[in-house]
Each structure stands twice: as structure tokens, then as C-alpha cells.
Amino acid sequence: MTEGQSAKEWEPKIVAIVCNWCTYAGADLAGISRIQYPPNVRIVRVPCTGRINPFYILKALQEGADGVLVSGCHPGECHYLTGNLAARRKFAALKSFLSYIGVEGDRTLFTWVSASEGDRFAQVVRGVTEAVRKLGPAKKLVKKLPVAQPA
Amino acid sequence: MSGGTATVENPVEKKLREEAKRLLADKKVDVIVGYEAGTLPLTATPCFITAPEEADKLVWNPCCTQNLAKFVHDLLSQHHEAQKRVKPEAKRKKTVGVVARGCTTRSLIIHLQEKQYGRDEVVILGVPCGGYVDNRKLAALAGGEEIREGAIDGSEVVVKTAKGNRKAPLGELLADCCLTCRFNEPVLADVETGKGTPVAAADKEYEPVGAFENLPAEERWAYFEREMAKCIRCTACRNVCPSCYCRICFADQSQPRWVDIGENASDTQLFQLMRMYHMVGRCVDCGSCTAVCPMGVDLRKFLKKLDKDARDLFGHRAGVSLEEPAPLGTYKETDKEEFIFNPGGGGH
Known part of the structure; x- marks a missing residue:
């Protein structure tokens, strides 16, 4: 929670929901290869991006995440053959709908990172962290907004 | 029913009743989901008809609001659930007839796409639709007064309240979704009751x-x-x-x-x-x-x-x-x- 932190100290809190077979392995590779990336992501591992209920993303935003990153295998490389293709449709609709109601587009980001792309994983995390940092703390759909600190 | 809409000559409604009667008499359907006149003026309410002689209750007018596909799903899913506890030799099929306008047939198609029931379990009585009256716009016409009597006379709606009569063209009282609807005819129908509804301004959808x-x-x-x-x-x-x-x-x-x-x-x-x-x-x-x-x-x-x-x-x-x-x-x-x-x- 960002409670009790001044804006200066604020660090984006990002939930990354990643698939077991590609992006999680990619993150692992990034770690093994000692590639530096910002520590702002909290990784949640799921079997496949197709398994992600869009509610996970909304719940993360509601419970205090400043951004949500979803990443899976590249299209055509899904461990379960087509899970990521089904997911792509769900996310396309979700992202479009969220921006329609006025939630910033960069709060929810979707990408593909394969098991061999440790450097790309680090690059994605850097990109997401910067994008969310630019937006500032999340204020929409959030359950408990940080309490303003008395001066 | 004293309420409802004063019936002007309504060929669709007449055909609808005839067809409903025939379907029930021939035992082609177990129940027909349709609309009957509501208890208040200018309203219609969903009804379930199981006997041919009840078919004359059915109405079809611009006060029929609700999408009846919901009830088809409810009836059939309850039936499927109940049949699970029945011996194989006692299993029974249930067929539901439904009075369906364009949007209702689309909902039925969604159910069929999603394999909620079989095409043979539903008989669609298609009705042409020029849109329905929005209850909020109607209340605004009555100026918040209670509507004591009402009638739809061709393309004009007349309501009688304690503060006198008020009227408005039907087109001004239609629900927003009806104003730009492109499905004025049923998409899928087993029984047709009429054709040739004017198409709404669908390009402004x-x-x-x-x-x-x-x-x-x-x-x-x-x-x-x-x-x-x-x-x-x-x-x-x-x-x-x-x-x-x-x-x-x-x-x-x-x-x-x-x-x-x-x-x-x-x-x-x-x-x-x-x-x-x-x-x-x-x-x-x-x-x-x-x-x-x-x-x-x-x-x-x-x-x-x-x-x-x-x-x-x-x-x-x-x-x-x-x-x-x-x-x-x-x-x-x-x-x-x-x-x-x-x-x-x-x-x-």
C-alpha cells in the first residue's frame, strides 16, 4: 500500500501475471543471467494466459496495484497450442473497454515474452515500470485510496 | 384485464393468437411464452400459456418490453435439471414456444450457439417489431402523474391523467435501443406473423x-x-x-x-x-x-x-x-x- 508514503517515495507497484511456460521461464532466465530490472513487479505464475480470468486484472487494480502486466508465449508458441490466442481476444476487449471508461491505457499492458528472451523480459519490466511511473499512483477502480498525510 | 392498450385492428396479434392456438392444440409446444396485457394502462407483462383457449390472452403491441429469451432459458434449463433425476424410460422432452421480436431471436441464437438447448426444443413465433415504448419517456409524457388510461392509436400515444389528456407521437416515446435498431424482423423464426416493419435509423447506431x-x-x-x-x-x-x-x-x-x-x-x-x-x-x-x-x-x-x-x-x-x-x-x-x-x- 502507498499509505503513509509521500509522493516522492512512491514507487509503482506492478502485478505481472505470466504464463508458466514462456514468460516465467523468461523471467527465470533474466535472473540466472543476472540482468538488472526494476524490482517493482510482483510475479504471479499461471499455467497459461488463457487461464487468466480478466477479473484477476481488475481485482489487482482494485486491491492496490498501480499497473498490471500480462505476458505469455508468442502467438503460435503456446504450450497448450491456442491458449494465448484465446487470451489475446479477451485482453483486446478488456483493454479497449477499460480505456473507454477512462482508465489509463498503460495501467493494463499485455505482451509476449518467450522462455529464451530474458533480456526482453527485463526490457518489458523496465518499460512497464516507466509507463506506470509516468501515470502516477492508481486512483480509478481502487478500493482503498491512500490517506492523505497530515502536514 | 382492464388495462393494456385499446386494440385497434392488429393483424399481427390476430395471427399470433391463431398460431399459438394451433401449436398448443397440435401439442407442438408444451408452453408458449408471450406477453399479456398488464394490470396498468400501457403495459404488457410476460405470460406463460399452456392451453389453447388461453391463447387469446396474448398481445403484441409497443408496450411489450422485456426480452422473453430469458424465460426460454429458465424453463429449459430447469427442465434439463429435473430430467437428470428421472428414469431413462420416463424422460420427457419439453418444447417451449416463444413470441420473439428481432432482439429476442438474437438472444435465442446466442443460447443455441452456446449449446444451452437444442434447436428442436424451441419454437419461435416471430413478430415484426417497430420498437417498444420506454417507460421513463412515458412517465415524462404523463408529467409524473399516474396514468389512468392510455391508448396507442396508430402512431400516436394518448395518456389520460388526473390533470387531463396528453399525447405524443409514438416515435418520440420509443426506447433508445429501438431508435437505431436494424433487426426489426426476426432473425430466425419457425412461424411468421407478419412482415414489412419500417427499418429504424440503423446507420446512427x-x-x-x-x-x-x-x-x-x-x-x-x-x-x-x-x-x-x-x-x-x-x-x-x-x-x-x-x-x-x-x-x-x-x-x-x-x-x-x-x-x-x-x-x-x-x-x-x-x-x-x-x-x-x-x-x-x-x-x-x-x-x-x-x-x-x-x-x-x-x-x-x-x-x-x-x-x-x-x-x-x-x-x-x-x-x-x-x-x-x-x-x-x-x-x-x-x-x-x-x-x-x-x-x-x-x-x-
């Missing part, structure tokens, strides 16, 4: 969505927040929606509890957001949810966007073809993916 999209994000959020703040989470919209048929709705689930009970605004926002998201390519814009909403939440503004997205992103229109699967139940390798985050470009 997405104009409100386009206008909303062009507003600044903060204004859109403010509008969403304001509309959702009205919602009391009575779930009437869900209960009336033919596409909402989950046995346990996420809103009622307790493990996990997706939507907390309580008055936090974000929970209401999430409930509505998620219920609406379930309607991607499944909303037929029948307007039932907005018609039943006691708080007048502008759900259509958001649902219409999902309809537009289903068309723009996946080339899909809800409930127009029996063969096409629901858009989120399928995929194409060539689906658009401009939204994919790709820092530094290149990639794979």
Missing part, C-alpha cells in the same frame, strides 16, 4: 459511442463513476438479461468473493464492469437491463461500446448466425494485436 469515445479520459471516467454511483446492486439488470444465465453468478460467489458486499464504490464499479464485460459479442441491445434498472443507470452507453468492439475487433455481431461461435470462445491467428506492449520494438 454507434453515434453515441463515437461521441463518448472522443471525450477526454477524465470526463469519461467521471461519467462512469457518476453512473455507477447510482447503482444499488439490486442485480435486476443481470436477472433480466438473457445472456446472463450462469448458475452461480460471479457477483454471488463467496469463494472467491469477487465483489465484496458493502458500499465501497469500487465494488459496484467492478460488478458492473465485469457484468458488462461478459457481454462482449453477446449483448443484443434489447434494452431490457436499462428498462428494469430502478436507478436509471445509463448501461447502454457502455454496452453499446462492447457491441461496437465485437464488430471492430472480431468482425462479430451478436446473435445473427447459428454457425458463428461467440467471439471470446474462439480466435483467429490474424486477430489484431496493436495493443500488445512492445518496448524497444523488434521483439520476436
Whole structure:
């Protein structure tokens, strides 16, 4: 929670929901290869991006995440053959709908990172962290907004 | 029934009653879901008819509001459930007849696409539809007074209140969804009762969505927040929606509890957001949810966007073809993916 932190100290809190077979392995590779990336992501591992209920993303935003990153295998490389293709449709609709109601587009980001792309994983995390940092703390759909600190 | 609409010559209604009588007498259907005159003037209410002599109760007029596909699903799913506990030799098929306008047939097609029941379990009595009267616009016409009597005379609506008579053209009282409807004829029908309804201004269908999209994000959020703040989470919209048929709705689930009970605004926002998201390519814009909403939440503004997205992103229109699967139940390798985050470009 960002409670009790001044804006200066604020660090984006990002939930990354990643698939077991590609992006999680990619993150692992990034770690093994000692590639530096910002520590702002909290990784949640799921079997496949197709398994992600869009509610996970909304719940993360509601419970205090400043951004949500979803990443899976590249299209055509899904461990379960087509899970990521089904997911792509769900996310396309979700992202479009969220921006329609006025939630910033960069709060929810979707990408593909394969098991061999440790450097790309680090690059994605850097990109997401910067994008969310630019937006500032999340204020929409959030359950408990940080309490303003008395001066 | 003393209320309802004064009947002018209504050939569709006459044909509808005849066909309903015939279907029931021939035992082609077990029950017919239709509309009967409501107990208040200028209203109609869903009814269930099981005997041929009751068929004369059926009405068809611009006061018939609700999408009846909901009841078809309810009746058939309850029947399927009950049949599970019956010995094989005692199993029985149930056939439901339904009075269906364009949007109702689209909802039925969605049920059939989603394999909720068989095509042989439903008999569709198609009716042409020129739109229905919006209850809020009607109340505005009456100036908030109680409507004592009412009649639809051709293209004019007359209401009688304690403060005198008022009238308005029918076109001004139609629900918003009817004004830009392109499905004035049933998409699928076993029995036809009439044809040749004037088509509404369907080319203006997405104009409100386009206008909303062009507003600044903060204004859109403010509008969403304001509309959702009205919602009391009575779930009437869900209960009336033919596409909402989950046995346990996420809103009622307790493990996990997706939507907390309580008055936090974000929970209401999430409930509505998620219920609406379930309607991607499944909303037929029948307007039932907005018609039943006691708080007048502008759900259509958001649902219409999902309809537009289903068309723009996946080339899909809800409930127009029996063969096409629901858009989120399928995929194409060539689906658009401009939204994919790709820092530094290149990639794979």
C-alpha cells in the first residue's frame, strides 16, 4: 500500500501475471543471467494466459496495484497450442473497454515474452515500470485510496 | 384485464393468437411464452400459456418490453435439471414456444450457439417489431402523474391523467435501443406473423459511442463513476438479461468473493464492469437491463461500446448466425494485436 508514503517515495507497484511456460521461464532466465530490472513487479505464475480470468486484472487494480502486466508465449508458441490466442481476444476487449471508461491505457499492458528472451523480459519490466511511473499512483477502480498525510 | 392498450385492428396479434392456438392444440409446444396485457394502462407483462383457449390472452403491441429469451432459458434449463433425476424410460422432452421480436431471436441464437438447448426444443413465433415504448419517456409524457388510461392509436400515444389528456407521437416515446435498431424482423423464426416493419435509423447506431469515445479520459471516467454511483446492486439488470444465465453468478460467489458486499464504490464499479464485460459479442441491445434498472443507470452507453468492439475487433455481431461461435470462445491467428506492449520494438 502507498499509505503513509509521500509522493516522492512512491514507487509503482506492478502485478505481472505470466504464463508458466514462456514468460516465467523468461523471467527465470533474466535472473540466472543476472540482468538488472526494476524490482517493482510482483510475479504471479499461471499455467497459461488463457487461464487468466480478466477479473484477476481488475481485482489487482482494485486491491492496490498501480499497473498490471500480462505476458505469455508468442502467438503460435503456446504450450497448450491456442491458449494465448484465446487470451489475446479477451485482453483486446478488456483493454479497449477499460480505456473507454477512462482508465489509463498503460495501467493494463499485455505482451509476449518467450522462455529464451530474458533480456526482453527485463526490457518489458523496465518499460512497464516507466509507463506506470509516468501515470502516477492508481486512483480509478481502487478500493482503498491512500490517506492523505497530515502536514 | 382492464388495462393494456385499446386494440385497434392488429393483424399481427390476430395471427399470433391463431398460431399459438394451433401449436398448443397440435401439442407442438408444451408452453408458449408471450406477453399479456398488464394490470396498468400501457403495459404488457410476460405470460406463460399452456392451453389453447388461453391463447387469446396474448398481445403484441409497443408496450411489450422485456426480452422473453430469458424465460426460454429458465424453463429449459430447469427442465434439463429435473430430467437428470428421472428414469431413462420416463424422460420427457419439453418444447417451449416463444413470441420473439428481432432482439429476442438474437438472444435465442446466442443460447443455441452456446449449446444451452437444442434447436428442436424451441419454437419461435416471430413478430415484426417497430420498437417498444420506454417507460421513463412515458412517465415524462404523463408529467409524473399516474396514468389512468392510455391508448396507442396508430402512431400516436394518448395518456389520460388526473390533470387531463396528453399525447405524443409514438416515435418520440420509443426506447433508445429501438431508435437505431436494424433487426426489426426476426432473425430466425419457425412461424411468421407478419412482415414489412419500417427499418429504424440503423446507420446512427454507434453515434453515441463515437461521441463518448472522443471525450477526454477524465470526463469519461467521471461519467462512469457518476453512473455507477447510482447503482444499488439490486442485480435486476443481470436477472433480466438473457445472456446472463450462469448458475452461480460471479457477483454471488463467496469463494472467491469477487465483489465484496458493502458500499465501497469500487465494488459496484467492478460488478458492473465485469457484468458488462461478459457481454462482449453477446449483448443484443434489447434494452431490457436499462428498462428494469430502478436507478436509471445509463448501461447502454457502455454496452453499446462492447457491441461496437465485437464488430471492430472480431468482425462479430451478436446473435445473427447459428454457425458463428461467440467471439471470446474462439480466435483467429490474424486477430489484431496493436495493443500488445512492445518496448524497444523488434521483439520476436
